[in-house]
Amino acid sequence: SGGQRQRVMIAMALACRPQLLVADEPTTALDVMVQAQVLRLIGGLVAEQGIALLMISHDLGVLAGTCDTLAVMYAGRIVEEGPARAVHEAARHPYGRALSAAFPRIGDPASRRAPQGLPGDPPDPAALPTGCAFHPRCPVAVAACTTEDQVLVAAGEAHRAACLHLSAPEGSTP
Structure with missing residues (x-):
């Protein structure tokens, strides 16, 4: 599924313990339930590992719920x-x-x-x-x-x- 692929890509990106995660449209084409799960996963990992997050999206609602500054x-x-x-x-x-x-x-x-x-x-x-x-x-x-x-x-x-x-x-x- 699209959600599973997104989770795998996030896991691959985080496997090297980056200091910055660049997420370009990380929830595009996901249904709202899977989108919420992916955003919670990203948010939790960013907070837990102290990673800076640069999120790129046209969906200001997603950004407003995930980012501090837009x-x-x-x-x-x-x-x-x-x-x-x-x-x-x-x-x-x-x-x-x-x-x-x-x-x-x-x-x-x-x-x-x-x-x-x-x-x-x-x-x-x-x-x-x-x-x-x-x-x-x-x-x-x-x-x-x-x-x-x-x-x-x-x-x-x-x-x-x-x-x-x-x-x-x-x-x-x-």
């Missing part, structure tokens, strides 16, 4: 970072919000019945658009997004995001 990347750049739960539950960058909305939340029938998607395709890394690389797909992009690179700015306690809308005075639109 960094959202788009076009090779960090566009949002902070405490995992805060980024998942209150993403401030439009791409972070899109990722958070892409997966239904347990106990939230509205998210289950109307999953959100994201129009368009990611940019070609060899030909990134000027300004914010997310602007061609961004639902709140304005003209300045097409010309101004964005840097990470405060977006809450220990939470930062790279979005022009965060630097605008409250209640206004850039």
Whole structure:
């Protein structure tokens, strides 16, 4: 089964007693019960053996339940970072919000019945658009997004995001 294969791969990765475990989509294609078992296994082994964990996934819910800190990347750049739960539950960058909305939340029938998607395709890394690389797909992009690179700015306690809308005075639109 997929779950058994995942467990075998984790065991192989941990057999050499690494200091860092890089887990790239470790629960993709697993049912929720096996996913929970695999995540518990990884979490337990990381805590027991004092291993650092770098988890790569598009599923912010999985990351929020497993990691302390979360960094959202788009076009090779960090566009949002902070405490995992805060980024998942209150993403401030439009791409972070899109990722958070892409997966239904347990106990939230509205998210289950109307999953959100994201129009368009990611940019070609060899030909990134000027300004914010997310602007061609961004639902709140304005003209300045097409010309101004964005840097990470405060977006809450220990939470930062790279979005022009965060630097605008409250209640206004850039």
